Amino acid sequence: MKLTGNTIFITGGGTGIGRGLAEALHKLGNKVIISGRRKERLEETIKANPGMSAVELNVQDPASIKAVAKQLIEEYPDLNVLFNNAGIMMADNPAGVIDEDVLVSTVTTNLFGPIRMSSALMEHLKSKEEAAIINTTSSLGFVPLAMAAVYSATKAALHSYTLSQRYVLKDTSVKVLEIAPPGVQTESNNDPSSMPLASFIEETLKVLGTDADEVIVEEAKMFRNNPGPNEGIFVTQLNNMMFEPPKR
Known part of the structure; x- marks a missing residue:
C-alpha cells in the first residue's frame, strides 16, 4: 500500500505496537486518528505528535463502535485506511475452568471488535478510490501459546476472517492486509527475547x-510457515520452552 497521503484510523493506538505504527505513519505525512479506552494515553500520544488526532473507543461495545464510525465519517471524510490493531492478551488454562471474563473480553476485543469496526466503516471505505483494512493478528495465531489459548485462538480466527474478507473485496478499491507480529517489546512486555x-x-x-x-x-x-500436517511438533517445542503443561 502507499505509505503517504492517507487518512488512517488506528484502534489501540495509544500504546505499544499501535502507538509505534501511528507515530511512524504520522511522520510519513499521513493524517492519523488513534483510538482507545484510556483517555490519558491518547492525550499523551497526540501531545507528543502534533497534528495527530484521537477519539475514545471501546471496541467491546457495539454502540461505541457505531458512534465512533459515524463521527469519523463526518469529521474525516477522507478516511481511507482502517487499522484494526486493538487487542488484549491474558493468561488462561484450557485444561481447567475458563474464567468467563477472560473469555468474553478477549474474544469480544480481538475478534468481534475488528469485524464490527470493519462492518461499520465498510461502505465508506468502498467509496474511496484507494482504501485498505489492516488487521493485526499474531504469530501465535499460527503457533498457539497454551498459556494464552483463547488469545491464540482469536488471532487464528482473525487470520481466517482476513482471508475471507480479502477474497470478497478483491474486485473493490479496498485492499485487505494482515500484520502478524512476533513477540515485541512494549510497555506490557519486557521480555528481552522479544x-x-x-x-x-x-x-x-x-x-x-x-x-x-x-x-x-x-x-x-x-x-507463519509452520501450519501443516506436522505443525504440532513446533507447537509442542514452543510450549515446552514456556511452561510445564498443567496436570489434569
Missing part, C-alpha cells in the same frame, strides 16, 4: 509499503 519495538516498526513499514498482502517480519516467518 523483538525491539523500533526494529519491528522499521521492518513492518518496509513490507507494508510493498504489494504484500501479509506483513510478516523476519522473526515471525518461522511461525
